[in-house]
Amino acid sequence: MKLLDDDRLFPGNPKGLGLARALFASIRDLPIVSPHGHTDPAWFARNASFENPAALFVTPDHYVFRMLYSQGVALEDLGIKPNDGSAFETDPREIWRRFASHYYLFRGTPSRLWIDHSLQEVFGVSQVLSGETADEIYDQVAQSLTQPEFRPRALFDRFNIDVIATTEGALDTLEHHDAITKSDWRGRVITTYRPDAVIDPDHPQFSANLQNFAEITTCDTTTWQGYLDAHRARRQTFREHGATATDHGHPTARTANLAASEAEALFNSVVSEKHTPEQAELFRAQMLTEMAKMSQDDGMVMQIHPGSYRNHSSEVFSRFGADKGFDIPRRTNYVSDLRPLLDVAGHDPNFTLIVFTLDETAYGRELAPLAGVYPALKLGPAWWFFDSADGMRRFRELTTETAGFYNTVGFNDDTRAFCSIPARHDVARRVDCAFLASLITSGRLREDEAFELAQDLTVNLAKRAYRL
Structure with a gap:
């Protein structure tokens, strides 16, 4: 028995299906090409066997345990x-049995396709x-994990990364x-610079982080x-460790361009811990x-992905900590919030700003028009809650007419679940092929152009945008 339909996510009409x-x-x-993700570099450094099926599929995956x-x-x-140290x-x-007995809950979700x-x-x-x-599937997966061909480096090569x-x-x-x-x-594994912990004054260890920052860099x-x-x-x-990009997960997309003296005064307030929430x-x-x-100076691509109300449940955050499935999308204003930054760098052809969103309503109204005119701005793919077949399709429908394909950056899987990487890319490739087929059948795209676009959306745009 096959778990997957060979024509999954393709059009139902004969012509579209064939295309x-x-x-x-x-x-x-x-x-x-996976230019934005959260796999653990220790996997590839140590190349130790993955522990067990539950550790691979359940405990690291917030999509699983939030459902x-x-x-x-x-x-x-x-x-x-x-x-609190309780049992x-x-x-x-x-853990696996509990997951398996509730697997029906994932019917129709992207997690079901990936798993x-x-x-x-x-x-x-x-x-x-x-x-x-x-139990039978647990034993099959567990036995596989003991074999050399299922260690991280071997899977990396097998996945054709x-x-x-x-x-x-x-x-x-x-x-x-x-x-x-x-x-x-x-295998090519590079890093990405994520400085949130030394930028966000609301981080619980911000002051200690600044001290550590000083020790690491010998800067005051x-x-x-x-x-x-x-x-x-x-x-x-x-950059010396391969990084070509930075990543910033701020609560909002707000940017500012203060005078040097104002920025310094603001920093002094933050460091002295006398700042207000607005500051x-x-x-x-x-x-x-x-x-x-x-980034204008050193050439690193900049990524921002605002719009998450993180740790929405105070009870779960207090009891279990962060990243337990309670990060919830909220509205984001890109037109006003990004303007100060775009005034500084938005016209620089050597600077690239990739913007992700959890607010789908912003695609057609704000982000596609912005990316369709500012040379520096590119649209990141459908992300997190919209990293799904329908989310990806909506992304193409809402952005292509205004921003085109070439102001987007292909696909990135943004995952900690290593074995889902080929699954996620498979979904993205299928969705893009289905969308291109719809453009051909409606007379908006020539067939030869669609084949060229398919290559670009799969590999070339990501390599170009992330300078890989």
């Missing part, structure tokens, strides 16, 4: 450790996961990237110029523009 099949056949075996939690499954029962499930087989793809294509599973098949970018904070030692570079393995991070120099130093170190937001806004200026 989508042909387009997909031309790109399905192209290498994966189960919504249906009354306790996070402790999924192996999530409470901060939680540690038997991976029991079925991983089970079938990576581990050769041919049964639908359920409470009845849980050309390059993958991880994401590290400004205070990260990058030791795992050093180990990869010094090994005899030739209690002064405005010393603080900026510390960022420049870390950016250079990240904290203004500082984050100013730092996005400062990061853009630095």
